[in-house]
Amino acid sequence: MSGTGTNSRPRTIIEKIWDRHVVAEQPGAPALLFIDLHLVHEVTSPQAFSGLRQRGLKVRRPDLTIATADHSIPTTPRGLPIIDKIAATQVEQLGKNCVEFGIPYYGLDSNRQGIVHVMPPEQGLTQPGMTIVCGDSHTSTHGAFGSIAFGIGTSEVEHVLATQCLLQRRSKTFAVRVDGQLKPGVTAKDIILALIARIGIGGGTASIIEYCGSTIRGLSMEERMTVCNMSIEGGARAGLIAPDDTTYQYVSGRTFAPKGADWDAAVERWKKLPTEDGAAYDREITIDANALGPMITFGTNPGMGISINGTVPSPSDIADPMERETLAKALRYMDLPAGKPLVGHPVNVVFIGSCTNSRISDLRAAASLLKGRKVSPNVRVMVVPGSQQVKAQAQAEGLDKIFRDAGADFREAGCSMCIAMNGDQLQPGEYGVSTSNRNFEGRQGKGGRTFLASPLTAAATALTGVITDVRTLL
């Protein structure tokens, strides 16, 4: 093993975690990296299990592997069958694969089931200093705990199942410092949308981001997960936040968290993780939280974002012909005029959910606005908790009643309309404000048009039926 702390050069948390997980490194080849936790779901794993079967291989470390179903499942009441036969087969296959290979599986009948990036943190499986992978690009979510967590393809899912290791090239390091005080109505979602609007959706390519600064320190674990979740939308391989007391308090006492003396020893190890003074990053930028307003996207990628009271940019202002055509194409798809504000634009659907914003604090934020009010009769409002645990907590707090009384639909846990492969989707031409992470063409349903925003902006828009600056309702 290299770099176990004897180096004199100060290291970032990214380098420390990386170095601790290098199993072997040969000249001319990528490092062989050990994976501490492998998250598995129904969509990107079946071909990997088939590969294991063809080679006669076992899962090397079922004790470091966990599976759940989230992407292709309906969010209708759980007693109902999955009507889509192809999806039903896929979910059934995951269950069979988990039995055959000895992997614990939180299926539809489990009270631990949830989105593959919501469930592990709430179960205490996501812990500082780990390497975490999943066949899903939003695995970066788990970086909120001070771990290196990234999405992988199905070939790599097979590699990890068989060997608990991956061949990986070292990433560049990218520090994003956020300082200052968020104003009322401005949230973690607005920080990350502002960052992506600034660096572009390819701005973090080949990098792992470390988010730091006073604003990040002040965020709750759920807010930190929202920020890290969308690192991939800036093109980054992963995004993480050094662990601190907020992290330890969140993890402590959860089902899979270390207990007793093991807990004390773990915290001692975790306290050595943060970046050392004088450590150098390949790139650094600073964001002033004081200057941030609520953000919303207008186009067909997450980098096409503006402050909610801004105006849609004009292709005629862009010199580069390809960039100009990319923006023009986006505005044609969205059927939006250039140079006009988004506030006041009618929407058909509001979706509150996804691995970005479906945790209890997101639901509380939305409920705080919807309480005692009615959503616009022109808008279909869907609230989809990220897990069975979130759903149970929301019910215990009476949030489900607030949503239903307001005229919103409160559904079962899953990815739902974020990915539109499960029956929840926009119809062609519909506009939706969504708390999810992607506004690509057709992402939320063929022909559907997505505005990405925070749960507060989504709830405000649900009430008025048009895109609304939440600060006018606070």
Place this chain on the structure above:
Amino acid sequence: MKFESKTVVFPVDNIDTDQIIPARFLKTISKEGLDQQLFNDWRYDANGQPKPDFVLNRPEAKGAQVLVAGDNFGCGSSREHAPWALTQFGFRAVISTSFADIFKGNSLKNGLLPIVVPADVHAALIASPGAVVKIDLASQTLTLPGGRAVEFPIDAFSKQCLLDGVDELGYILKRDPAIAAYEAKRVGSVNTLA
């Protein structure tokens, strides 16, 4: 890998994996037949009929093995269905000014070359759809119609795997003693079976 092919050109930046293959086609448990859904929502109209003006539906695109696309190709999800669909359709290389990380890794594992070229070369290729190019992995060269040879980067390990047919999983499995030695020393704090 050494081949010659005409190009198909998509002059659009940031083509994401939801365009390459929409999520609703990921409910399959096999890798087969994904070429049918490649660029589905750009390729077919609401009735499922091919749109005649979409580049892949034009007669001159038939048989093309090289796709030229805008910057940051393959951004978005980790779905390996994207390179599966592209290779099943017949593509062996994509040329752009940059690629998203996960897509690039997935492509290299499936024999699809992500070729990064400088902006001037890219602009020339975008401006001449159907141009015949030569690609030679061993020498890492892309030869343009005029005969100009452009070197493209690829990491040495991926190149060797593609040229020698090295199977990455087989390569990792051979490191079993090192993995076992690492596991013996490792201090873990999670057991999902507990």
